[in-house]
Structure formats: C-alpha cells, structure tokens
Amino acid sequence: MTTSTITLYHNPQSRSAGTRILLEAVGAEYTVEPVDFASGQNRTPEFLAVNPLGKLPTLVHGEAVLTEQIAIVIYLADRFPQAGLAPAIDDPLRGPYLRWLAFYAGCFEPAVLDRAYKREPIEASASPYRDYDTVIDTLAAQLARADYLLGDRLTAADLHWGNALKWTTGFGIVPMRPVFMDYIARVDAHPACVRARELDAALLADMAPPPASSAG
CATH class of the missing domain: 1.20.1050.10 (Glutathione S-transferase Yfyf (Class Pi); Chain A, domain 2)
Structure with a gap:
C-alpha cells in the first residue's frame, strides 16, 4: 500500500466532519488543512485550484483528489480494507x-x-x-x-x-x-x-478568533 500523504481540507462545522470520522475509523495517517469560512479560505485561488466548487469535504491522497462525500466514503473504505468497513466486491452485501x-x-x-x-x-x-x-x-x-x-x-x-x-x-x-x-x-x-469529536473540538478552539482586548 502506498504511503502517500492524505490531506483533509476540513472545517468541523461542515460535511467534512463525516470524512474525519471515516479517516479515524480506517486508521489512516492524515493531515488536516483547516478551512475557515468566515475569512473566505474556501474561496481563495489556492483552494479553488483543488476544488473549483469551493466546497468541503475535499481530500487529497497522493495525486488523487476526491471532492464528493460518497466518493470519499467508498474510496477510504476500499483503500483500507483491513478496517473491515466495506463488503468486498463479491460479497452479497x-x-x-x-x-x-x-x-x-x-x-x-x-x-x-x-x-x-x-x-x-x-x-x-x-x-x-x-x-x-x-x-x-x-x-x-x-x-x-x-x-x-x-x-x-x-x-x-x-x-x-x-x-x-x-x-x-x-x-x-x-x-x-x-x-x-x-x-x-x-x-x-x-x-x-468519539475520537473525531475530540479532535474537532480542539480544532474549533484553535480556529476561534482571539477575544477582543479590553481597554485598561
């Protein structure tokens, strides 16, 4: 199996929350590229070059770019069969x-x-x-x-x-x-x-804007 890096473009308050769950479930090693909607990071030229729709989830694995939820589910479950999360091609299910x-x-x-x-x-x-x-x-x-x-x-x-x-x-x-x-x-x-919730709670805390300083 290739050891190509998996990158998840992610915001916990979007559909990509489900993709993080799948990544945790299959035991994949991956990195997260946070996407802040408030500052328009999903509309930057750099992100639109990856996903022209500016939508999440967006996942990059080596040279493969996946942008639709169900495509990502099928891909990850099949790509990591050891997790046992997808019936095999010849399985009646x-x-x-x-x-x-x-x-x-x-x-x-x-x-x-x-x-x-x-x-x-x-x-x-x-x-x-x-x-x-x-x-x-x-x-x-x-x-x-x-x-x-x-x-x-x-x-x-x-x-x-x-x-x-x-x-x-x-x-x-x-x-x-x-x-x-x-x-x-x-x-x-x-x-x-459970693990994805914990990771996303920490990520949301990191993405939160700093509190406004009060004048002394």
Missing part, C-alpha cells in the same frame, strides 16, 4: 451497501435540502427522490430491520449515515423518530466518532 450510499446522495440529501429551504415539490414522477415523506419512511423502514443498514454489521455507510442523521435531526430537518435516534446513538458511540 456489496450491492445493498452501494445502494444505501447512493440513496443518501441521490435521494436523502436533495430531499432534506428542499425541505429545509421550503422549495415547492415537483411532480413525484419527475423527482429524482419521489417525495420527502417517502424518502424518510424508506430509510426508517430499513433501520427498523436491524441495528445497522446491512444488519448486525457496521460499515462505512453507517458511519456516514449516523453523522448525517445526527446533523439533520439536530437542525429539525428530519423528524426525531425513535428509530433514527437509537441508530444515531449506536453509531455515535463508535470509537472513531
């Missing part, structure tokens, strides 16, 4: 694993953003996710089957979904159904989630 990752990107996130911004729904037959309620009910039904998306086995998909549901229920975009809250609690207790 590989298809469902990819399904629920794609469901996040193609259905869940567009649905919750449309709901959050109060966008008028389009005709269900033309919508890529049908409608918000169907997306939420479909996810809830799957999580009611077992502890994790694929049964008793936690995968990288769960680490991603658990973090996403923690954020979206916290903001009131997704209802706090017991099935969601129990799932969030199970995933959030994973050592990688």
